Structure formats: C-alpha cells, structure tokens
Amino acid sequence: EIVLTQSPDFQSVTPKEKVTITCRASQSIGSNLHWYQQKPDQSPKLLIKYASQSFSGVPSRFSGSGSGTDFTLTINSLEAEDAATYYCHQSTSLPETFGQGTKVEIK
C-alpha cells in the first residue's frame, strides 16, 4: 500500500499569505496525485488533478506541482473562504490512498 504523508497537519494563516502543503508518497506514483478541499459539513471538492492540472472552476490562486514522490499544493494569497481541510490522493495503484489531511485555519 502506498502511504501518503502530508505536512503540516495544521496551519494557521493570515489572509493574503501564501500557503504551501506537501504530500510525500512512500513510493513513486508518477503524476497520479490529486488534491481536494473539504469544508466543514461539506463533501470534498477536486482542486488539482494529475499533480498540476487545475480542475474546472477552481480559482487560479490554487496550484499544484511535483511528480514521483514529492508533491506540493500552493494557495497564493489566501482568502477567508479557503479555511478547510486539504487532502491528497493517489490513483496509481490499489488500494487507492489519501493523505491524513492538512487543516488550514484563518487567523
């Protein structure tokens, strides 16, 4: 099973600040890494697919990078509405797995 480890687990950030979340895979997964945002009491929403491709309708301040084992989700100029938990997910091999989540709080 491929283990995805996100860091940090929690981040408290001021609006307009830049946020960087990393996701490290226990073995190479190519670019089959996707990022989701989940707000309280809502379903997760896809932000970035295949490591760096923005999903339709997602604000341009969200971007992704990486390949192999190391991936990054960047939120440029954080807005209050970005308070949420963010998850990475790999679809390279079964069982598919998720990172443990990174909670982003607005100061």
Next chain:
Amino acid sequence: EVQLVESGGGLVQPGGSLRLSCAASGFTVSNNYMSWVRQAPGKGLEWVSVIYSGGSTYYADAVKGRFTTSRDNSKNTLFLQMNSLRPEDTAVYYCASRSTLDCWGQGTLVTVSS
C-alpha cells in the same frame, strides 16, 4: 451538469446489513470508473472500493469479503452492499466519479451501533 446523490444510510446493529445507492445524472455510470470513499466522524478520508467501466471491482482490506459494489446500468445507479457491519464502519459514505474523483455526492451517514 454532473450530479451524484447517495441514499440508504441509517442506524444498523452490529452484524447487520445496509445497501447504499448512488444515483447519477449528467453522465453514464457504466462508462466510468466509480468509487466509494468513507469518512468516520472527525477523521480523514478512506478509500473503500472501486468499480471500473469494464465491471471489475476492488476493495480495501478493511471491507473485503463484507462489502460488494455493483451498478444498475438501466437506472444509472451505483450500489454498495454492506454486510456483517461493525462499529468501525460508522462513517459518512460518499460515491465519486472517475479516477480523479472529480464529482462527489453529498454523502450518506451509516451508524453501526447497538
């Protein structure tokens, strides 16, 4: 517009069964890779199962032998049959589409408790 709507959750005793449904609109379930993902209260996301367009199914070890994923092409609906339920199966269950999980349902809560 692509939409997924789950139903069938509820309270069930340990050892009991439930069948969850995921009705799709805006795309064809049988032509797509469809997944079930669950989230225990206050916890992260956990992959449960997938059914490929060709009909092959795969399961997480935690549910293998107890859960079965299927679909009804005529109803454009995905199902998750859950047997021998355990308290640790308590979670919100989501269905999601394609390998990128680009569309999620609203989730349905399954509570396993006596």
